Amino acid sequence: MGKGFFQVPTAYNEPIKSYAPGTPEREEVLQQYDAYYNGKVEVPLYVGAEEIKTGNTQTMSPPHQHAHVVGSYHLAEKKHVEKAIANGLEARGKWANLTWEQRAAIFLKAADLVAGPYRAKINAATMIAQSKTIHQAEIDAACEFIDFLRFNVEYMSQIYSEQPESADGIWNRVEYRPLEGFVYAITPFNFTAIAGNLPASAAMMGNVVIWKPSDSQVFSAKVIMDVFKEAGLPDGVINMVMGDPIMVTETVLAHPDFSGLHFTGSTFVFKELWKQIGNNIHSYKTYPRIVGETGGKDFILAHPSAKPAQVATAIVRGAFEFQGQKCSAASRVYLPKSTADEILGLVKADVDSFNKPGSPADMSNFITAVIHEGSFDKLAKYIDQAKADDNAEIIAGGGYDKSKGYFIEPTVILTQDPKYTTMCTELFGPVVTVYVYEDADWGKTLELVDGTSEYALTGAVLSTDRYAIDEATKALQNCAGNFYINDKPTGAVVGQQPFGGARASGTNDKAGSAQNLLRWVSPRLIKETFVTPEDYRYPFLG
Ligand code: NAD
Numbered sequence: 001m002g003k004g005f006f007q008v009p010t011a012y013n014e015p016i017k018s019y020a021p022g023t024p025e026r027e028e029v030l031q032q033y034d035a036y037y038n039g040k041v042e043v044p045l046y047v048g049a050e051e052i053k054t055g056n057t058q059t060m061s062p063p064h065q066h067a068h069v070v071g072s073y074h075l076a077e078k079k080h081v082e083k084a085i086a087n088g089l090e091a092r093g094k095w096a097n098l099t100w101e102q103r104a105a106i107f108l109k110a111a112d113l114v115a116g117p118y119r120a121k122i123n124a125a126t127m128i129a130q131s132k133t134i135h136q137a138e139i140d141a142a143c144e145f146i147d148f149l150r151f152n153v154e155y156m157s158q159i160y161s162e163q164p165e166s167a168d169g170i171w172n173r174v175e176y177r178p179l180e181g182f183v184y185a186i187t188p189f190n191f192t193a194i195a196g197n198l199p200a201s202a203a204m205m206g207n208v209v210i211w212k213p214s215d216s217q218v219f220s221a222k223v224i225m226d227v228f229k230e231a232g233l234p235d236g237v238i239n240m241v242m243g244d245p246i247m248v249t250e251t252v253l254a255h256p257d258f259s260g261l262h263f264t265g266s267t268f269v270f271k272e273l274w275k276q277i278g279n280n281i282h283s284y285k286t287y288p289r290i291v292g293e294t295g296g297k298d299f300i301l302a303h304p305s306a307k308p309a310q311v312a313t314a315i316v317r318g319a320f321e322f323q324g325q326k327c328s329a330a331s332r333v334y335l336p337k338s339t340a341d342e343i344l345g346l347v348k349a350d351v352d353s354f355n356k357p358g359s360p361a362d363m364s365n366f367i368t369a370v371i372h373e374g375s376f377d378k379l380a381k382y383i384d385q386a387k388a389d390d391n392a393e394i395i396a397g398g399g400y401d402k403s404k405g406y407f408i409e410p411t412v413i414l415t416q417d418p419k420y421t422t423m424c425t426e427l428f429g430p431v432v433t434v435y436v437y438e439d440a441d442w443g444k445t446l447e448l449v450d451g452t453s454e455y456a457l458t459g460a461v462l463s464t465d466r467y468a469i470d471e472a473t474k475a476l477q478n479c480a481g482n483f484y485i486n487d488k489p490t491g492a493v494v495g496q497q498p499f500g501g502a503r504a505s506g507t508n509d510k511a512g513s514a515q516n517l518l519r520w521v522s523p524r525l526i527k528e529t530f531v532t533p534e535d536y537r538y539p540f541l542g
């Protein structure tokens with residue numbers, strides 16, 4: 001604490017800009033897109049004060065134009081990862097002891113930089129790197145990232161103000177120490193905001209961080225580092241290293257000062273990391289915190305009373321925005337027989353109204369490319385299988401083409417088997433599978449929804465019948481960490497819908513909440529006695 005109980009500015013959600021034709025933001029972001037698209041960005045490793053160019057590079061290309069190169073990034077060797085850890089630990093002393101309001105100011109400044117001078121840059125970089133439409137880039141890279149930064153500063157101040165009672169003659173206080181060591185942040189490709197938040201939330205609480213972004217997100221990760229630097233984040237607090245994920249991770253997890261993992265990505269990878277940490281447990285100085293938000297197989301369940309147009313819109317937006325590459329994307333849908341035809345007719349009409357998948361630079365496109373060839377090939381394989389299988393039928397989309405970009409048409413599979421492979425497996429693409437149930441089987445369908453998937457991330461129930469809503473809310477209590485009533489299962493907003501799921505979907509530490517920040521501190525209780533006893537005898541001893 002400095003010399004005052006400072007109040008941080010009240011956090012608020014960053015307003016989403018429209019990018020409608022004729023708006024200045026549209027012109028600005030398109031200009032920035034062109035500048036990045038026609039330029040060449042070189043991304044170094046950020047290690048302490050150094051920007052290291054190892055010479056061993058990987059090119060970066062937009063998923064919607066994969067033959068086009070927009071730059072390259074440098075790959076770390078083991079010695080660079082070790083250097084990043086050493087630099088982080090060296091920076092730790094000063095950073096952990098900096099008064100909290102100075103840390104808060106850095107991240108509040110970062111939020112304002114993203115809201116202002118870096119908005120077009122971070123959005124354009126996200127459009128290029130992750131093939132997001134401008135709307136998807138704006139709600140992620142600009143607004144959600146800003147929200148994470150502002151709300152976490154507010155939560156940090158709330159955490160620090162949480163103090164114990166003190167009886168007469170003593171004073172109890174709690175200080176929220178950063179973890180003793182360093183935090184390792186591993187981030188996924190799909191959200192620029194998550195990429196920024198995972199290292200920032202731990203750093204905000206006084207930790208130093210080794211950050212390994214996804215290979216598919218480095219282009220926009222560089223803008224995040226530019227923002228942190230301009231905001232005045234001291235060297236060595238967040239060290240960004242790219243490289244072979246296995247080598248980088250083995251090096252980091254072998255270090256005795258490793259004290260926390262902040263991961264978002266797929267379930268299999270997270271489970272492997274947990275195992276590795278367990279295997280190394282005897283070598284650590286402290287028990288590492290493990291936070292992981294992972295995969296999902298998110299559902300939409302429509303009750304017979306639900307309005308067909310509302311269900312159809314929830315499906316179309318929930319399943320296809322950002323090509324279904326949101327961990328929260330709807331990918332299994334349960335429709336009642338009485339309204340299924342009408343709902344699916346509306347879904348098909350919507351899908352038919354989309355342009356063919358294309359570049360986000362063409363702002364009339366709703367659907368762009370999936371992230372890389374591996375993802376494209378996997379999705380194409382599942383689509384082909386559905387075409388061949390007797391118990392599945394493709395009723396919309398089903399086309400794909402990777403000649404220019406990794407384009408998969410938004411695809412709707414209808415199956416008679418509620419346990420069909422695409423009802424259970426996370427595909428992470430614009431493919432949604434629908435199962436139609438008999439209206440009378442509503443109760444059985446609730447059990448089916450609960451028992452079908454290993455995941456429990458998001459889910460939505462649509463109904464106009466309050467008894468049915470209540471029944472579903474109770475029956476589906478454990479199959480979604482974020483449960484939506486009469487809405488789509490995507491689009492969680494920081495400060496409003498803290499995000500995370502359970503079962504195989506993660507540790508549910510709710511990104512964008514005080515709960516998450518608490519994982520990055522180790523409280524120390526300080527008890528001070530004012531008049532210290534000088535005789536061991538208690539009165540009962542007579
Ligand atoms: P991914 O698991 O392939 O990669 C995530 C990160 O882990 C990347 O940085 C990657 O390089 C790294 N990685 C991969 N293999 C590794 C290994 N063996 N050792 C160490 N690190 C390794 O995931 P992705 O494709 O980037 O993202 C999509 C996944 O993330 C989906 O499963 C999605 O559901 C999940 N996700 C979950 C949430 C959530 O909040 N629950 C949010 C976003 C994404």
